[in-house]
Amino acid sequence: MNKSQLVEALAPRFDGNKKEAQHALESIIDVITRAVAAGDKVAITGFGAFEKIDRPARMVRNPRTGERKRAKKTSVPKFRAGAELKAVVSGSKKLPRVSATATTTTAKKAATPRAAATKTAATKAPAKKAAATRAPAKRTTGVAKKATTAKKTPSTTTAKKTTAKKTTAKRTPAKRTAKR
Numbered sequence: 001m002n003k004s005q006l007v008e009a010l011a012p013r014f015d016g017n018k019k020e021a022q023h024a025l026e027s028i029i030d031v032i033t034r035a036v037a038a039g040d041k042v043a044i045t046g047f048g049a050f051e052k053i054d055r056p057a058r059m060v061r062n063p064r065t066g067e068r069k070r071a072k073k074t075s076v077p078k079f080r081a082g083a084e085l086k087a088v089v090s091g092s093k094k095l096p097r098v099s100a101t102a103t104t105t106t107a108k109k110a111a112t113p114r115a116a117a118t119k120t121a122a123t124k125a126p127a128k129k130a131a132a133t134r135a136p137a138k139r140t141t142g143v144a145k146k147a148t149t150a151k152k153t154p155s156t157t158t159a160k161k162t163t164a165k166k167t168t169a170k171r172t173p174a175k176r177t178a179k180r
Contacts (some may be wrong), residue, residue, distance in 0.1 A: 012098075036077050048086035053078045 003025070010021035031082070035042045036050050043049040057073045087093035 028085070046082045048082040048085055049080050051080075052076075111113050 007018055007022045009016045009023055010025060014024070032042050032050055035062075036052050039052050041051040053074050055074050055076060058071050059068055060071045061068050084093070088095055114129040134152060
């Protein structure tokens with residue numbers, strides 16, 4: 001899920017207002033970023049903690065050339081997941097349902113005449129698309145059959161060659177034992 005998809009998912013919780021959802025998300029990211037950059041730890045109970053970690057100077061190796069270089073001391077952000085997030089991700093805990101305000105907002109949108117007209121048009125459109133896509137699908141299967149038969153021919157000749165090699169390998173020790 002990227003940032004725009006996250007805004008889409010948050011919009012129902014802001015009465016369908018994407019601008020408010022985007023502003024809230026950007027505000028949270030900005031506050032966390034500024035606090036971590038300043039060296040503070042941002043802990044969200046149940047979700048996790050963001051903090052700044054200092055890495056000491058060390059020797060590193062360039063994998064392409066094998067050259068060893070000295071890396072400077074640096075600071076990096078670190079996130080540690082909270083107990084509740086870990087439990088939900090592992091499947092040992094279920095998330096509660098989304099609040100009623102988000103579901104009523106979507107129900108109100110579906111009740112409008114415009115939404116009903118769009119819904120009926122949407123149900124008719126996939127039927128037309130399915131009929132239109134059936135003909136090209138038949139054409140592609142004919143091409144696929146030709147390609148598969150072309151692929152089968154070399155594999156059968158390879159199989160014959162390998163069996164011939166195996167039989168000669170079996171005959172050779174038999175001839176040697178007969179001569180001895």
